[in-house]
Amino acid sequence: MAKVLVTGATGFIAGHVIHQLLEAGHEVIGTARSASKAGPLNQTLSAYAGRPVSIEIRAADLSADAGWTEAVAGVDVVQHVASPIPLTVPKNADELIIPARDGALRVLRAAKAAGVRRVVMTSSMAACAYGWGEARPNPITEEHWSQDNGAADMTPYIRSKLIAERAAWDYVSDEGKGLALTTINPALVLGPVMSGDFSASVEILTQLMSGKLPGTPKVGFVVVDVRDVAAAHVAAMTNPAAEGERFLLGDRFIWFRDVAEVLRREFPDYASKVPSRDIPGWMVHLIALINPPAKQLIPELSRERHISSEKARRVLDWTPRSSEEAVIAGARSLIGFGVV
Known part of the structure; x- marks a missing residue:
């Protein structure tokens, strides 16, 4: 069993990574701003696990160097999950890019200095599937990288994931050589909160359930279920074939x-709130003026982006839940917590 540091421990994916690490018998430490x-x-972890967790x-x-040396002390593996995910599009892309890139490098440098043997880093499909225009591969695989070319779909969030992952691989191929890195690139993460x-x-x-x-x-x-994303993180940590x-x-x-x-279908009490008709693209632009999260939908209008997870299935023995199951589990948990 390993002693594992999970960065951004209070996050959505991180909580599930921590839960699965503990269930597997690993010792877990987390980081947070405080x-x-x-x-x-x-x-929260105790309530989800149904047993005391500490x-x-x-x-x-x-965004700062302080604390990272202490955070990685005595750790065998780092699960670097922390990264900013915005509800709205920031005015300045650097608000996302700088903390994502520099944060990843801070974690990797601290891990290398502390003798950590392995880092699993949460990246995103965003680092693979965007900026291609109509020439985008179908399906996208791990061989593909998003093209940072100023295309409309290269939003600040997309660029932050691309730039941070590129920086991580550049680091371990040069200054950080010898530190084993694996990146996990999930699509849209749903499932239980x-x-x-x-x-x-x-x-x-x-948005869909609140009218x-x-x-x-x-x-x-x-879509990918957060529980399956966590499972891939844990599998990548222990499988030698996942290195690099x-x-x-x-x-x-x-x-x-x-x-x-x-x-x-699954939540009839909410059926009257869930929209049942399509809306044209021009209306999405209008909605985005008063509903900021909708602005991030604009570059995606009428676009299909397919990916292949064959490599994860083959190397990590990874089998995902269905998109429908992820949607239902996510919705049920939001109802349970009174969010919708």
Whole structure:
């Protein structure tokens, strides 16, 4: 069993990574901006696990050097999960890019200096599938990288994931040589939240279930369950064949309309709030003026981005839940916490 540091321990994916690491018998330490997060986090983890959970939280912020030497002390493996995910598009892309890139490098440098043997880093499908225009490969695989070329779909968030992952691989191929790195590149992460404080990715479900959208735009995405994302992180940590590799994670591409249909069928009490008609692209632009999260849908109108997770299935023995199961579990948990 290993002693594992999980960065950004209070996050959506990180909570599930911590839970699965503990279930597998590993010792877990987390980082957060403040050690005071330990109490609420342990309460959340305990409630989800159905048993008492108590992990140490070490204070460390992606935007500063302080704390990282102490955070990685005595650790065998680092699960670097922390990264900013915005609810709205920032005015300045550097608000996301700098902390994502510099934070990843801070973690890697501290890990290398402390003699950590392995880092598993959460990246994203965003680092693979964007900026291609109509020439985009179909499906996208781990061999592909997003093209930072000023295309409309290269949003600040997309660029932050691309630049941070590129910087990580550059580091371990040069200054950090000898430090084993694996990146996990999930598609849109849904599935059960552990509390009412949740990731921006789940905002898609809250938007659909709260009556904020008059209809479903022609936008789609590949979905992956957060529990399966966590499972891949744990498998990548222990599988020697995962060293130096990227792994794209996702079930299949589905349209917004399909998600709405699942929600109306499975949650009839919410059927009147979940939109049942399509809305044209021009209306999405109007909605984005008063509903900022909708702005991130604009570059995705009518686009299909398919990915292959064959490599994760083959190397990590990874089998994902269906997109429908991820949607249903996410919605049920949001209802349970009174979010919608």
